[in-house]
Amino acid sequence: DAGVIQSPRHEVTEMGQEVTLRCKPISGHDYLFWYRQTMMRGLELLIYFNNNVPIDDSGMPEDRFSAKMPNASFSTLKIQPSEPRDSAVYFCASGRNEGYGYTFGSGTRLTVV
C-alpha cells in the first residue's frame, strides 16, 4: 500500500493565481480529510468527505477555497485566487469508518508570493 498520495509536494505561485492540490486516498478508505497546518493556527480541518460526499466544510476559510471528490480514489482542493496568507502545508488524510485514526499524506507545501 503506497499510503495517501499528495501532489505536488511543493508549490510556489504568485498571488492571484489558481492553485490545485491533489490527493489519492488509501484504497478502501471511505473518509477523506483536508487539513491546513501553519505555525500560528496549528492543524485546521478544512473539509471532509464520506463516500465521496462532502460532510462538513465549515472549516473552509472562504469562497476562494473549494474541494471536490469525483470518485473514491481522487480529491482536489482548489484555491482561486490565491493570496499570501494561504501559504501553509496542506495535508490530505484518509480513514475507515471503523476508526484506528487517519493516515496522513506527505503534504503539499504551498507558498504564495
Place this chain on the structure above:
Amino acid sequence: GENVEQHPSTLSVQEGDSAVIKCTYSDSASNYFPWYKQELGKRPQLIIDIRSNVGEKKDQRIAVTLNKTAKHFSLHITETQPEDSAVYFCAASINFNKFYFGSGTKLNVKP
C-alpha cells in the same frame, strides 16, 4: 464544537527520563482519542490511540491514560530517546469522524 487544549507547548527532557503531555477536551460525547507524532518536515503519524471504554493503553515505551469524568487524557513516554524528539498532537473525536487536534507539544530529548 469540541475544544481540545494541550499542555505544555514545549517540553525538554534528558535522555532516559519520562515525558508527559496532557490534553483536555470539552465535549463529553467524544469517544476516541488518538495521538500523533510529527517529525520536522514530515507528516503526522498515529502512534497510539484510546477509546472511551478503556482507561489506559500501553505500547512498549508509550502509554495513554483517559479520565472521562475529568475529560482529560495524557501521553506518557518512558525512557525517552533522542529519536522521540518531535511535535506531538492529541486529538478528540466522536465516532472516529471529525478530529479536533490540540495545538501540539514540541518535545526535545537531550542526549
